[in-house]
Amino acid sequence: xxxxxxxxxxxxxxxxxxxxxxxxxxxxxxxxxxxxxxxxxxxxxxxxxxxxxxxxxxxxxxxxxxxxxxxxxxxxxxxxxxxxxxxxxxxxxxxxxxxxxxxxxxxxxxxxxxxxxxxxxxxxxxxxxxxxxxxxxxxxxxxxxxxxxxxxxxxxxxxxxxxxxxxxxxxxxxxxxxxxxxxxxxxxxxxxxxxxxxxxxxxxxxxxxxxxxxxxxxxxxxxxxxxxxxxxxxxxxxxxxxxxxxxxxxxxxxxxxxxxxxxxxxxxxxxxxxxxxxxxxxxxxxxxxxxxxxxxxxxxxxxxxxxxxxxxxxxxxxxxxxxxxxxxxxxxxxxxxxxxxxxxxxxxxxxxxxxxxxxxxxxxxxxxxxxxxxxxxxxxxxxxxxxxxxxxxxxxxxxxxxxxxxxxxxxxxxxxx
Numbered sequence: 001x002x003x004x005x006x007x008x009x010x011x012x013x014x015x016x017x018x019x020x021x022x023x024x025x026x027x028x029x030x031x032x033x034x035x036x037x038x039x040x041x042x043x044x045x046x047x048x049x050x051x052x053x054x055x056x057x058x059x060x061x062x063x064x065x066x067x068x069x070x071x072x073x074x075x076x077x078x079x080x081x082x083x084x085x086x087x088x089x090x091x092x093x094x095x096x097x098x099x100x101x102x103x104x105x106x107x108x109x110x111x112x113x114x115x116x117x118x119x120x121x122x123x124x125x126x127x128x129x130x131x132x133x134x135x136x137x138x139x140x141x142x143x144x145x146x147x148x149x150x151x152x153x154x155x156x157x158x159x160x161x162x163x164x165x166x167x168x169x170x171x172x173x174x175x176x177x178x179x180x181x182x183x184x185x186x187x188x189x190x191x192x193x194x195x196x197x198x199x200x201x202x203x204x205x206x207x208x209x210x211x212x213x214x215x216x217x218x219x220x221x222x223x224x225x226x227x228x229x230x231x232x233x234x235x236x237x238x239x240x241x242x243x244x245x246x247x248x249x250x251x252x253x254x255x256x257x258x259x260x261x262x263x264x265x266x267x268x269x270x271x272x273x274x275x276x277x278x279x280x281x282x283x284x285x286x287x288x289x290x291x292x293x294x295x296x297x298x299x300x301x302x303x304x305x306x307x308x309x310x311x312x313x314x315x316x317x318x319x320x321x322x323x324x325x326x327x328x329x330x331x332x333x334x335x336x337x338x339x340x341x342x343x344x345x346x347x348x349x350x351x352x353x354x355x356x357x358x359x360x361x362x363x364x365x366x367x368x369x370x371x372x373x374x375x376x377x378x379x380x381x382x383x384x385x386x387x388x389x390x391x392x393x394x395x396x397x398x399x400x401x402x403x404x405x406x407x408x409x410x411x412x413x414x415x416x417x
Contacts (some may be wrong), residue, residue: 003052007185018269019407021046022054025406026063029082030108034067035093036079057080064146065090084108087406089149092134092191093396095198096155099172101126102390103133105141106397111326114141115393123173131188135410148191149404152396154198156226161243163197170226170261170269196399198222198239198392199246202350202385205232205395210344211386219344220385221335223353225392227269231342237399239319249273253333271325280323290362293317306352308395313359324356332367340373350385354395357384 005110025040035043055116060130065085069078080358094100114137120129131152138145157169164181166174184193203220212218220230228250231238239245249269257266270276279395282304285291291313294304312320335347353360364382387394 018054021050022057023405024048024339025035025054026058029064030059030405033285034070034081034083036081038068038079040082049161061088086111087113087143087147088148090138090143091397091400091404092137092148092151093201093393093400094151094153094170094394095396096123096126096153096157096174101130102393103130103137104346104390104393104397105134105137105143106401108401108402112142112389112394112397115390123178124175126174126178127183130180134188135311147187147189150400151188151191152201152400153192154196154201154392154396155194155195155383156198156222157229158247159195159197159243161239166195171279177320184303192400192403194400196237196396197228197230197239197243197246199228200232200239201230201393201395201399202391202400203232203348203395204237204388205387205391206350207232207384208236208398209387209394210348210391211383215341215345217340217345218348219346220348220350222351223272223349224274224351227273227351229333229342231339233342244278248334248338251334251337253330262403268330272330277309277323277353278304278306278328280326281320284319284323287317291317291319293320306355310355313356321359324359328360329367332364332371335364335373335382336345336368339368344381346383347381347382348385350387350391354384384414386407 003125004018008286021044024044028040028043029035037048037051037055038154040046040055042046043225044051055064056099059066062085064082067081067083070081086109091106093106099121100117100119102115102117105113107113116133116137118129118133127323129323135145138148155166156171157174159165160167160177163177165175165177165179181193199220199222202222206220207215207218208213212335216232216235218232222228229246229248231246250260250264250267251268252269253268258270259265259382260267260270281294283415285294291312291354293315294317309320337382339347361382362383368382385391391401
């Protein structure tokens, strides 16, 4: 029996080594291709036979193809170049929002091939709706759905990592312990399906493509109707022990403040989100304060929206600037707590509030300078998100791709054996 176990262990170890080597070859071709088999042998120090065998498997999986002979001097035999087949693996990335969801499909280069934005009233049917949109997208692109290797759903919500379900959301009207992940898994058996907080995916997108490319420790804060944060530490998403890391919106900055649905009082999300800014301006107007840019509203202050505040701020409306300054002070208090705990290299802010631009960011930096610990005092750490497009779907696709590239077997994902 011991010999049998030993033999099984040796077989398992050999399979792991083979898987790791195949993953290494694929990653080299992905990042540095086109490459020949000889190039791969020189870079990895694997034997030519091993390289040839593993490359044949990658070709058989439809992940790599032969481009043809390389242009080399001399009349000898030309090496055959190997390149990635972009549609050899596909990744579906999803953002769930208040009354709609967006689905985008990406290839192995991280290129978005197509996307669809759909309205939704009943999140109880989200699993079926996602399947329908995914099928339609792939059919329209004429891609083999058997190539779908990963699905990532980003949601503004608290997650249960063990049950892979949404626990609660102040944005989505979705039932607790919903079961749409198993529905997707049953339909797309060859794909890994994972649920992530949307701020984590936005943070990952910023690290890979945004204003802080190359920074491996960052905090991304999304400020909209809710306030959430995504944390990347040493280049990896940080979710915490139970998947709830980054809930900066539920940091209390006023223990006697207004109640929050989370059960706390005076949360940043209640005092410094977009609706809080709008409420503050309306209250100032209703108390008799004057705004040169909003005066034409008369008794219709309730018609004020975020767009009108942005326009008023651009025109240097004193009342609106005063409200933005107070919101900035509150945000600085919450952000400073996160800075003291995490000590990131940078903080990136996205969401609708970021549309205020320097009017917001200059005030944030000013208030942070007055409360920050040394050596941070006096240094600029706040950046505005620079991602073009949907940061959630871009980040989700990149996370799936990086996980796929890191898997030793490339095929430890179902369907790629």
